[in-house]
Amino acid sequence: MAAAAERIGGLARGEDRSASAVWSWLTTVDHKRIGILYLFSSMIFFLFGGLEAFLMRLQLMRPDAHVVSFALFNQLFTMHGLTMIFLAVMPMSVGFINYMVPLLIGARDVAFPRLNALSFWLFLAGGLVLNSSWLLGGAPNAGWYNYAPINTGAVVHGVSLNPGSDTLGIDFYVIGLQLAGIGTLLSGINFVVTIINMRAPGMTPMRLPLFVWASLITSLIIVFAFPPFTINLVLLMIDRMFGTGFFDPARGGNALLWQQLFWVFGHPEVYILIMPAFGMISEVIPTFSRKPLFGYSSMVFALVVIAFMSFMVWSHHMFTVGMGPVVNSIFAATSMAIAVPTGVKIFNWLATMWGGRIRFTTSMLYAVAFIVCFVIGGMSGVMLAVPPADYQFNDSYFLVAHIHYVLIGGALMALFAAAYYWLPKITGRLLNERLGRWNFWLVFIGFNVTFFPMHFLGLMGMPRRVATYPANLGLGFWNTVSTVGVFILTAGIVVFLYNLKRSAQHGELAGPDPWDGRTLEWSLPSPVPEYNFAEIPLVRDRDPLFAEKVHGNGRLVPAQIAEAHAAEEHASAHPAGIHVPNPTILPFVVAVALTVTAFAAIFRVWPLAILGLLAAFFAIFRLMYDHDPGHYVQPEEGAR
Amino acid sequence: MSAPEVRTLEATPVGPYRLPTPAENTKLGIWVWLASDCALFAALIATYVSMHGHVGHAPTPQQLFDLPLTATATFVLLLSSLTMGLGLEAAQHGEHQRLMRWLVVTMILGLAFVGLQAVEFTTYVHRGLTPDASNFGASFFTLVGFHGLHVTFGVAWLLSIFIFVVRKGPLGPRDLWRLEAASLYWYFVDVVWVVIFTVVYLLGKVS
Numbered sequence: 112m113a114a115a116a117e118r119i120g121g122l123a124r125g126e127d128r129s130a131s132a133v134w135s136w137l138t139t140v141d142h143k144r145i146g147i148l149y150l151f152s153s154m155i156f157f158l159f160g161g162l163e164a165f166l167m168r169l170q171l172m173r174p175d176a177h178v179v180s181f182a183l184f185n186q187l188f189t190m191h192g193l194t195m196i197f198l199a200v201m202p203m204s205v206g207f208i209n210y211m212v213p214l215l216i217g218a219r220d221v222a223f224p225r226l227n228a229l230s231f232w233l234f235l236a237g238g239l240v241l242n243s244s245w246l247l248g249g250a251p252n253a254g255w256y257n258y259a260p261i262n263t264g265a266v267v268h269g270v271s272l273n274p275g276s277d278t279l280g281i282d283f284y285v286i287g288l289q290l291a292g293i294g295t296l297l298s299g300i301n302f303v304v305t306i307i308n309m310r311a312p313g314m315t316p317m318r319l320p321l322f323v324w325a326s327l328i329t330s331l332i333i334v335f336a337f338p339p340f341t342i343n344l345v346l347l348m349i350d351r352m353f354g355t356g357f358f359d360p361a362r363g364g365n366a367l368l369w370q371q372l373f374w375v376f377g378h379p380e381v382y383i384l385i386m387p388a389f390g391m392i393s394e395v396i397p398t399f400s401r402k403p404l405f406g407y408s409s410m411v412f413a414l415v416v417i418a419f420m421s422f423m424v425w426s427h428h429m430f431t432v433g434m435g436p437v438v439n440s441i442f443a444a445t446s447m448a449i450a451v452p453t454g455v456k457i458f459n460w461l462a463t464m465w466g467g468r469i470r471f472t473t474s475m476l477y478a479v480a481f482i483v484c485f486v487i488g489g490m491s492g493v494m495l496a497v498p499p500a501d502y503q504f505n506d507s508y509f510l511v512a513h514i515h516y517v518l519i520g521g522a523l524m525a526l527f528a529a530a531y532y533w534l535p536k537i538t539g540r541l542l543n544e545r546l547g548r549w550n551f552w553l554v555f556i557g558f559n560v561t562f563f564p565m566h567f568l569g570l571m572g573m574p575r576r577v578a579t580y581p582a583n584l585g586l587g588f589w590n591t592v593s594t595v596g597v598f599i600l601t602a603g604i605v606v607f608l609y610n611l612k613r614s615a616q617h618g619e620l621a622g623p624d625p626w627d628g629r630t631l632e633w634s635l636p637s638p639v640p641e642y643n644f645a646e647i648p649l650v651r652d653r654d655p656l657f658a659e660k661v662h663g664n665g666r667l668v669p670a671q672i673a674e675a676h677a678a679e680e681h682a683s684a685h686p687a688g689i690h691v692p693n694p695t696i697l698p699f700v701v702a703v704a705l706t707v708t709a710f711a712a713i714f715r716v717w718p719l720a721i722l723g724l725l726a727a728f729f730a731i732f733r734l735m736y737d738h739d740p741g742h743y744v745q746p747e748e749g750a751r
Numbered sequence: 752m753s754a755p756e757v758r759t760l761e762a763t764p765v766g767p768y769r770l771p772t773p774a775e776n777t778k779l780g781i782w783v784w785l786a787s788d789c790a791l792f793a794a795l796i797a798t799y800v801s802m803h804g805h806v807g808h809a810p811t812p813q814q815l816f817d818l819p820l821t822a823t824a825t826f827v828l829l830l831s832s833l834t835m836g837l838g839l840e841a842a843q844h845g846e847h848q849r850l851m852r853w854l855v856v857t858m859i860l861g862l863a864f865v866g867l868q869a870v871e872f873t874t875y876v877h878r879g880l881t882p883d884a885s886n887f888g889a890s891f892f893t894l895v896g897f898h899g900l901h902v903t904f905g906v907a908w909l910l911s912i913f914i915f916v917v918r919k920g921p922l923g924p925r926d927l928w929r930l931e932a933a934s935l936y937w938y939f940v941d942v943v944w945v946v947i948f949t950v951v952y953l954l955g956k957v958s
Contacts, residue, residue, distance in 0.1 A: 222776040296787060304780045312768040334783055338790035346798065346893065355882050355889035357798070363805035363886050372794055647768060651760040662760050670768045732911045735929075 138694035140224035143639055145231050146210030147537065152235055153202035159242065160194035161604065163187045165597060168561075172594035174582035184578035185252035186280065190242075192255030193284070196384065197291055198238040200522050204387035205234075205298055207529050208326045210537060212302060214632035215320045217311025217650060219643045222304040224692050225734055230298040232702030237291025240709050244283035251284040254576065256377060259358030259369035263350050279713060285348045286709045292337050292344070293705075299333030302326055311631075312670040313650035317411070320630050321404060324411050325390025328418045329383050335422070336379035343372040352715070367432060374425035382421040384518060388525030389414065389456060392478050395528045396460050398626050399475040400467030403654055406459040413452035413459075420449050430501045439498040446496035453489060457482060472626075473547030477528035480555050484520025488513055491566065506576075509569025515562045527554070527607070534611075535625050539637040540618030546610040550603055557600030564589035564596075629657035634667050636747075642689040645746040647672065688745040695739070701730045774928030781932045785939045792943050795894045796950055802890035803955065809884035812891075812955035815875055821952050824867040825944065828902070831860035832941045839934050847921040850930075854913050857937070861906040868899045891951065898947055901940045908933045 139145060167187050170178040179187065209227065213220055221227050244250045253261040253273060261273040262281050306319070306327045319327075346357045347369070356362030358369050397404045404410065426434060426442040460482055469475065491513040495504050504510055527550075535541045568589050573580060580586050624633040631648060632639070634656050648667035652658030659665055708723030803812065838853030872892070880888045912929055916922055922930060 222771070223780065300780055300783045300787070303783050304776050308771040308776055308779060334787040335790050338787050339794040342791060342794035342798065345897075349882070349889065349893060353882055356886060357802070357889055363807060365801060368798065368801060372798075375794075658760055672768055728907070736911065736915050 135694065137699050138696045140220075140228050140692050140694055140698075141641060142209050142213050142221045142224065142227060143537075143641075143643075145227050146206045146208075148231050149202050149206030149209055149234070150537075152238070153199050153206060156194050156198035156238055156242075157200075157203070160191050160199050161601070163191040163194065165601065167191065168594040168597040170578065171580075171590050173591070174580050174584075174587050176579055179578075181578040182249075182252070185576075186245075186250035188576055189252050189254050189257075189280075189284075190245075190250045193241060193251070193288075194238075195518070196255060196380070197288065198234075198241070200384050200518065200526070201295070202234055203526050204329070204384070204522070205295075207391065207526075207533060208302060208329070208387060211533060211632060212305060212323055212326050213309065214536075214635065214639065214643060215323050215630055216306065216309060216314055217631050217644060217648050218305065218309040219647075219689070220309075220692070221301055222309055223301050225695060225698055225739075226297055226301050228695075229698035229701055229734075230294040230301065232699050233294030233297070233705065234291050236702045236706045236709070237287045237289070237294060240290060240706060240713075241283055241287030244280050244287075247283075248279045251280040253281060253284075256373055257281070257284060257347075257369075258373075259347075259364075259366040260360060262347060262369070263358050281347075282351060282713045285344050285351065286713050289341060289344050289348075290705060290709055292341055295333055296337045296341075299330040299337070302330040303334065306330070311644075311647050311650050314655075315650075317408065318650060318653045318655075320390075321393035321407070321410055321414075322387070322390035324414055325386045325393070328414045329386040332379045332383050332386070332418050332421060336376045336383065339372045340376035340380075343369060343376070346372075348712075352712070367429075370429055370432065371425075374428045375422070377428065378425040379418075379421045381517070382417060384522045386414065386418070388481070388522045391525045391529040391532070392460060392481055394630065395474050395478040395532050396463050397654075398532070398628055399470045399472055399478070400464045401470075401627075402463055402467040403629075403657075404459070405462035405465075406455070407653065409455055410459055413455045416452040417449060420445060420452075424449060427496055427501075430498045431505045436498075443496050443498050447493055450489060450493050457486060457489075472531065473542070473544055473551050474528045474531035476548070476551045476555075477524050477531065480551070481521060481524040481528065484516055484524060484558070488516030488520050491516065504569060506574055507569035508565040508573045508575055511575050512562050512565035512569060515558075515565070519558055519562070524554075527551075530607075532626070533632075534614075535621035536632055536635075536637045536639065538615060538618070539621055540614045541621045541625060542610050542614045542618065546606055546613070550606040550610060553599055553603030553606060555603075557596050557598070557603050560596030561593050561600055562596070564593045568593075624656075627660075629654035631655055631667070640744075640747060642691055642744050642746065645689070646670070688743040690741050691744055692741050693739050695734070695737075697730050697734045697737075701727050701734070704730060772928075774931070777928055777932050778935070781935050785935065788939065788943075792898075792946070795897055796946065799890040799894045799951065802886040803951075805886035807885035807887075809880050809888055810875075810878055812887065812951075812958075815878060815880060816952055816956050817871070817874075818952065818956060820867065820871060821948065824864050824871075825948050827860050827867065828864045828941050828944050831857050831864070832938055834860060835934050835937050839930060842922050842927060842930050845921070847916075850922065851913070851916065854909055858906050858909050858913070861902050861909070865899055865902055865906070868895065872896075895947065895951065898940070898944060901943070905933070905937050905940055908936065 136144065136148065139148075166179055167184065170176050170184060209221075241251075251257065262284075264273055264281075306323055310319070349355050350357050350359070350364075356364040358364050358366050360366050393404055393410060424442060424446045426438060427446040430439050430442070460478075464479075471479075491509065495501055495510065495513060531542055531547060568586060571584075571586060571589075573584075573586050580590075621637045623636050625637075626633070631650070634648070635643065646669035648655070649670040651663075651668065655667065659667055704723045704727035706723075708720045708727065711717070711720035711723060806812075834853050834857045838850050838857060841849035841853060872895075875888075880891075882889050882892045912922075912933055915926075915929070919926075
């Protein structure tokens with residue numbers, strides 16, 4: 112114990128750097144390693160979420176089936192949604208943002224490296240708290256949007272709307288998502304500051320790679336969208352733990368308040384999921400078309416407009432609750448209007464490919480599939496934005512088809528494209544293209560076989576979130592087709608996992624620039640050294656590396672460094688090397704303390720909850736005031 | 752297709768580059784955080800506005816609110832903004848003693864505000880307005896209590912700076928940003944109170 116304390120103290124002071132591998136991951140503040148942590152943990156959560164979906168599709172394959180109990184089915188669809196949205200797709204994007212944004216803007220790290228570590232550990236803590244509910248009394252069961260009053264266990268007219276919620280499941284939802292939400296918010300703040308302040312000289316706003324623009328906009332949406340959700344969770348927590356009635360209509364509360372506050376967050380949230388995907392596609396398509404991105408300025412403008420409008424459409428999730436024709440019409444109009452900037456993006460991607468010398472790598476295949484699937488999802492989205500039609504589509508499988516076309520067909524396809532594009536930079540080894548093709552076609556066909564029939568099922572009247580259906584409704588055929596699709600999709604994911612494993616063991620070495628890239632990260636060795644850039648580059652074009660290849664000598668020009676700071680940033684000017692921050696265990700300690708608080712609050716052990724909070728604040732103040740002297744890394748031979 | 756024409760890459764005229772200082776990063780970070788905190792309070796205030804009519808059998812705002820007490824608390828909190836500003840000004844001129852005095856005064860004013868709030872809350876509970884008595888009570892205690900927690904955290908933050916200065920010596924120009932960051936937060940919490948005072952207390956008394 113004393114030895115451990117000694118070790119913690121020593122590491123906080125940066126004395127001991129010959130630490131074990133696990134310890135080095137727990138204490139890392141390097142944006143690249145934190146990015147890898149995000150990617151790895153979100154992949155695990157993704158497999159969990161996939162397993163939940165798999166079980167649901169098995170249950171729905173035949174009418175009147177009993178593969179899982181109805182109570183378990185409710186938990187499965189709730190946790191599937193939560194896991195995929197909060198613990199898989201969003202952190203996977205954050206992982207790529209973490210790894211790539213500093214490289215793309217020519218920086219050595221993010222603005223707040225230790226805050227970055229804290230963000231990750233809080234996300235992981237939230238995810239683990241949420242998933243621990245499976246073992247500790249049952250998972251949340253009221254859907255990912257957890258409508259009131261089902262979420263309060265309130266009794267309305269003598270009937271309990273959710274007898275299951277006297278289990279603890281909803282408490283895990285409330286507490287787990289608050290933890291993960293704090294992490295995401297801190298991440299958002301960090302990346303706004305990083306992108307505004309840390310750009311290399313010459314990297315003017317209108318030269319930022321589009322993925323960086325998308326990251327900035329995503330971060331800003333996070334900053335403004337997460338607070339209403341936090342408040343919603345706090346209100347629900349007070350309702351459940353202290354017996355108030357914010358959402359209980361029987362006591363003068365308002366169940367719709369939950370819906371309003373949820374969707375004020377919830378609709379921007381889907382843009383948090385899709386914006387990084389837009390950015391990734393905008394990097395992949397120009398690279399593999401060997402053309403600059405078409406309509407760069409309009410792409411940036413479209414991103415900004417979509418982000419702004421994402422806060423003005425939330426009530427289209429609530430057309431059927433009875434807000435009246437005026438409100439419905441306004442939100443219908445704003446929702447449909449979002450299709451305009453989105454259309455601008457689609458046409459710009461097509462125009463980028465037009466006349467280009469296209470290389471259909473796996474990454475590019477996924478990027479093209481993204482456009483196809485996302486347009487289908489976008490079209491059904493505009494259909495859903497028509498209120499009279501929405502009265503038919505609402506809560507049917509049509510909606511399930513729509514959301515999966517934009518989240519799998521959109522976000523996930525883009526994440527696969529980004530994986531094949533950027534993982535060689537992260538691991539130093541290429542993924543196998545032959546396996547990649549199997550992976551792509553299995554996923555693409557499996558996805559469409561699974562989800563396209565859901566449009567028909569929805570129009571035939573099958574409601575979402577039902578655990579089974581009678582045989583005489585004629586829903587059996589398309590449900591069976593859909594489940595067959597899941598088997599194909601699963602096979603595709605398994606091929607991807609095998610490809611990852613194979614690449615890690617004996618993948619072809621990627622070299623610094625396997626794709627003949629355009630942007631700064633391809634000027635660096637793969638994997639990227641701890642200090643990123645041996646010399647801070649001068650950015651002279653929107654496609655900096657490509658411009659140097661065509662018009663210069665193919666290498667980036669180092670920037671001129673101010674005299675006063677030369678010692679810190681300019682490698683050749685400082686004999687000791689490049690200054691990098693020291694690792695610290697404190698962010699991990701904060702997350703552990705808050706996890707203790709979380710469980711204490713779930714099980715109503717108030718003294719322990721307060722103790723955990725105090726410990727967390729103590730560690731945060733330590734983080735704020737401990738001076739980090741950092742240490743120096745000598746750039747490798749050959750690195751300029 | 753012919754090869755693209757080779758052009759000379761002129762650098763945009765940029766001056767010598769230096770990394771942003773912790774001060775520049777932190778202050779921007781605090782501004783972004785406060786922007787998000789605005790959204791937090793906006794959601795809470797909206798909740799209060801939609802809920803405050805549900806008084807049930809519990810006392811109403813008109814019966815409970817004691818404007819002289821709350822006005823005093825408001826005065827105390829706004830005064831603390833002034834003393835915070837004076838402290839910051841002292842720090843900027845390197846006047847160590849004066850900074851420490853104003854820091855202490857600011858913390859005392861902050862604690863006085865939280866204390867008055869505790870008195871107010873206790874009185875209301877004794878007169879029958881518990882958080883679970885009505886939705887007015889629930890939303891009132893949540894909104895005003897949430898702000899009280901913000902003030903309490905602000906005092907803890909100032910205390911941490913006080914301890915930092917005691918341990919590490921006078922606040923030099925390299926560390927001035929620590930105080931500037933805390934002061935931004937402090938002013939923000941005070942400004943939010945002006946909104947809460949107006950929406951909850953003044954409007955509650957007249958409606």
